[in-house]
Amino acid sequence: MSLMARITEGKSYHWWSRMAAMTGKELLQLGRDTVLVCAVLYLFTLDVMMAGGVKMDLNQGAIVVHDADHSMASRELIYRFQPPYFKLSGEILNEKEGIQLLDQGETLVVLDIPPKFQHDLLQGKPTAVQVQVDASNTVLGTLAASYSAQIIGQYGFDAALQRIGLTADSMETIPMLADRHRVWYNPNQKDAWFMSISELLTVITILAMMLPAAAAVREKERGTIEQLLVSPLTPMQIMLPKVISMTLVILLGTALSLGLILHGVFEVPMKGSLPLFFLVTALYTFAMSGLGLFISTMSRNLAQAAMLVIMIMMPIILLSGAWTPPEAMPEIIRQAMYFSPLYYYIEMGYGILLKGAGLDVLWDSLIGLGLLGSLIFSFGVWRFKRQFG
Amino acid sequence: MNINRVKALAFKEWREILRDRLFFSLAFVVPISMMLVFGYGIKLDVENIPFAILDQDRSAMSRDYLHLFIDSRYFDYQGDVGNENEIDDLIADSKIRFAIIVPPKFQETLLSGRPIAVQSLIDGTFPFRTSTSKGYVAAINNAFNTQLLTAYISQKMGTTPEQAAAFVSPIKVQLRYLYNQEIKSIWSIAPAMMMFILLMTPPFLTALGVVREKENGSIYNIYSSTVTRGEFLIGKLLPYVAISCINVIILWLMAIFVFGAPFKGNPLFFFAASVIYVTCTTGIGLLVSLFARTQISAMMITVVVTIVPAVLYSGLLVPIASMDEASQFEAHLFPAMYYTDIALGSFLKGIGMEELWTRVAALLLYTVVLWVASYNLFHKRVKA
Numbered sequence: 001m002s003l004m005a006r007i008t009e010g011k012s013y014h015w016w017s018r019m020a021a022m023t024g025k026e027l028l029q030l031g032r033d034t035v036l037v038c039a040v041l042y043l044f045t046l047d048v049m050m051a052g053g054v055k056m057d058l059n060q061g062a063i064v065v066h067d068a069d070h071s072m073a074s075r076e077l078i079y080r081f082q083p084p085y086f087k088l089s090g091e092i093l094n095e096k097e098g099i100q101l102l103d104q105g106e107t108l109v110v111l112d113i114p115p116k117f118q119h120d121l122l123q124g125k126p127t128a129v130q131v132q133v134d135a136s137n138t139v140l141g142t143l144a145a146s147y148s149a150q151i152i153g154q155y156g157f158d159a160a161l162q163r164i165g166l167t168a169d170s171m172e173t174i175p176m177l178a179d180r181h182r183v184w185y186n187p188n189q190k191d192a193w194f195m196s197i198s199e200l201l202t203v204i205t206i207l208a209m210m211l212p213a214a215a216a217v218r219e220k221e222r223g224t225i226e227q228l229l230v231s232p233l234t235p236m237q238i239m240l241p242k243v244i245s246m247t248l249v250i251l252l253g254t255a256l257s258l259g260l261i262l263h264g265v266f267e268v269p270m271k272g273s274l275p276l277f278f279l280v281t282a283l284y285t286f287a288m289s290g291l292g293l294f295i296s297t298m299s300r301n302l303a304q305a306a307m308l309v310i311m312i313m314m315p316i317i318l319l320s321g322a323w324t325p326p327e328a329m330p331e332i333i334r335q336a337m338y339f340s341p342l343y344y345y346i347e348m349g350y351g352i353l354l355k356g357a358g359l360d361v362l363w364d365s366l367i368g369l370g371l372l373g374s375l376i377f378s379f380g381v382w383r384f385k386r387q388f389g
Numbered sequence: 390m391n392i393n394r395v396k397a398l399a400f401k402e403w404r405e406i407l408r409d410r411l412f413f414s415l416a417f418v419v420p421i422s423m424m425l426v427f428g429y430g431i432k433l434d435v436e437n438i439p440f441a442i443l444d445q446d447r448s449a450m451s452r453d454y455l456h457l458f459i460d461s462r463y464f465d466y467q468g469d470v471g472n473e474n475e476i477d478d479l480i481a482d483s484k485i486r487f488a489i490i491v492p493p494k495f496q497e498t499l500l501s502g503r504p505i506a507v508q509s510l511i512d513g514t515f516p517f518r519t520s521t522s523k524g525y526v527a528a529i530n531n532a533f534n535t536q537l538l539t540a541y542i543s544q545k546m547g548t549t550p551e552q553a554a555a556f557v558s559p560i561k562v563q564l565r566y567l568y569n570q571e572i573k574s575i576w577s578i579a580p581a582m583m584m585f586i587l588l589m590t591p592p593f594l595t596a597l598g599v600v601r602e603k604e605n606g607s608i609y610n611i612y613s614s615t616v617t618r619g620e621f622l623i624g625k626l627l628p629y630v631a632i633s634c635i636n637v638i639i640l641w642l643m644a645i646f647v648f649g650a651p652f653k654g655n656p657l658f659f660f661a662a663s664v665i666y667v668t669c670t671t672g673i674g675l676l677v678s679l680f681a682r683t684q685i686s687a688m689m690i691t692v693v694v695t696i697v698p699a700v701l702y703s704g705l706l707v708p709i710a711s712m713d714e715a716s717q718f719e720a721h722l723f724p725a726m727y728y729t730d731i732a733l734g735s736f737l738k739g740i741g742m743e744e745l746w747t748r749v750a751a752l753l754l755y756t757v758v759l760w761v762a763s764y765n766l767f768h769k770r771v772k773a
Contacts, residue, residue, distance in 0.1 A: 035681050039689035047697055053716045102567055104744050105730060121559055128561040135566035136737040137704065138574040146524055149562045153531065156560035163556075164542070175499040175537050177454075178506040179530045181523060184480060186513030194516050206692060214685035221684075222604075299411065302684035303597035307415035310593070314423055318430040325518055327437040327465060333430065347483060350514050361482045 022241035043203045044253035051199035052192040058143040060087040063109040071118035185354045192266045208288035211246040216296035217305045235388045243289040271356025284345045287373030290380035297383040344369035398624025437465040441488045448496035487511040568737040579644035580732035588699045591633045595674030600687040633667035653739030672759030698723035
């Protein structure tokens with residue numbers, strides 16, 4: 001019995017030492033590819049930083065004015081188009097000029113104030129202001145339109161109040177709603193918080209799939225897989241170290257990115273538990289590397305693998321809900337989101353980092369990712385074993 | 390430059406691509422499926438926002454007010470909550486994106502002619518959705534205010550409700566959406582997707598094609614042959630440019646016939662500009678392949694230099710005009726932005742060479758710089 005025990009012990013010792021050796025080999029191989037290391041470093045640091053610099057809201061949209069009235073009232077209205085949303089970029093003399101500027105993309109909005117604007121306003125006659133918006137970019141177009149309408153509406157409202165002799169002080173005496181909103185988790189609505197986290201999660205997604213896939217396909221393409229197959233290593237021992245080493249690299253990169261960029265540059269409040277975040281990241285990386293392994297069994301060379309990675313990555317990112325709100329999607333696509341591992345990861349990533357949510361809130365997402373992840377991973381392992389077993 | 394050698398090389402490369410069936414089919418399948426997935430999948434309109442209500446007044450007036458939200462197609466009513474703590478949990482779990490709290494004595498205060506504050510709690514995780522939700526809430530509040538004020542004025546000044554309504558909002562806003570009257574976001578997205586796909590796929594194909602020869606060692610056949618540097622680069626890349634040109638036509642047809650985007654510009658001009666663009670993006674792949682020794686690093690660099698600018702610096706999701714100065718400067722360094730202008734201009738605005746020549750010139754300059762740099766960096770002699 002004791003002999004059996006010693007043999008088993010020896011076996012498990014060999015199993016683990018082989019695993020360690022292979023993991024070391026993968027890390028060494030990665031470390032020697034300087035260009036690749038630089039690319040990975042870049043993705044985790046500068047790239048996340050660049051993404052954080054991008055603003056999503058309308059910011060200083062150019063507006064030109066055709067003022068046919070040239071009165072106090074028209075000037076007052078024009079001066080209400082101020083940064084951050086708008087930037088006055090000049091006056092034009094006729095409508096044609098406005099169209100030309102819109103065509104060339106020099107301006108986003110053309111505001112047209114009719115003659116007798118002040119006169120009508122003082123007389124209490126209805127008047128109309130024309131707003132032309134470049135809607136070739138629909139997001140920007142709708143934002144610009146709604147902000148302009150708000151500004152003009154507020155101006156009209158104020159003018160009306162002034163006419164009946166109400167000032168800011170006497171506002172206390174009319175029945176009105178005051179809109180008090182509180183924005184949670186990101187009170188100043190800093191786009192950088194959203195963008196940098198989103199970019200980090202995307203980078204993790206790309207690398208978690210690409211690195212293991214590439215590490216496996218490279219062995220196939222160069223023929224070194226034959227050497228591994230004639231060695232005493234089992235398919236599991238060939239494959240797992242690739243996943244483990246790449247997961248390590250990704251976790252390191254994530255730590256670097258969290259510390260240097262998200263915390264250091266953008267001051268994202270890390271409200272939740274960081275160990276939980278790393279745990280979730282490790283789980284996610286494992287799930288995605290399962291897809292990577294699956295790809296590596298499908299392809300004979302890296303070019304094929306790269307194309308397949310893109311093919312699979314696109315729907316995963318799209319269905320994640322980061323760019324397109326789930327509730328705006330058709331029912332079928334909303335159901336399909338449950339099959340995107342990134343959907344759960346985004347939910348938990350933002351939940352932990354911004355909202356400070358813990359397991360009590362996120363358990364359902366964690367179970368979802370766990371189930372989907374083990375499914376994907378075992379599928380990848382199964383394909384790999386079948387090909388090399 | 391010997392034209393026969395270029396032909397031979399291009400033919401060899403073409404054959405190699407053709408024989409790798411999976412690669413060859415993916416070269417067309419990837420762009421097409423990207424177009425389909427994004428075209429049908431990207432929806433930037435914010436609708437059906439899930440929200441909850443905390444009504445502390447429970448009066449006829451508060452119900453009237455809250456029904457403005459419940460009946461709106463922009464909102465998706467999830468139910469009433471009993472207290473503020475419940476709202477916290479619902480928002481933390483992403484079950485709702487915002488909540489409206491109507492304070493006690495809502496009706497009483499308003500009927501007695503005094504103002505009252507209504508609070509809304511909005512989830513700030515996704516800024517675009519936050520500002521849209523905020524805008525919708527403000528719009529509904531304004532509508533309700535207009536009602537209140539109209540009633541107040543008609544009562545106070547003794548006018549009819551119609552007169553009072555005209556008095557409250559004296560200025561009508563005539564909105565005109567140019568180029569995309571119905572604001573169909575797919576009309577903007579389809580041309581932008583052409584930019585995105587044609588920025589990503591050509592460098593991938595090219596970089597992998599060149600680095601594969603380096604990694605497998607077959608490039609030594611070229612080093613030791615009589616083929617000159619220029620002949621090699623042109624012969625090698627010609628098939629990739631050709632594939633991308635075919636993709637230009639496929640994607641263009643898809644944008645028009647599958648997604649129904651109008652094409653108002655000059656097809657010839659657009660095609661010529663697109664050929665310059667894909668030659669340029671192929672050049673990116675070429676330059677990358679000269680730095681990378683392994684295919685995996687070629688792949689990663691391509692991701693770095695294409696996907697990021699394509700998503701962030703092209704105007705696809707984030708308008709260039711909205712960026713801060715540093716980002717705007719960076720955007721000008723990538724070719725994506727210029728082609729977005731050309732694509733949107735040709736599709737929606739119906740403008741051509743006259744207005745867009747600066748963009749075409751920028752792309753051309755970009756292409757020349759990339760190819761000259763690659764030519765100078767490519768050596769037939771291996772460094773010791």
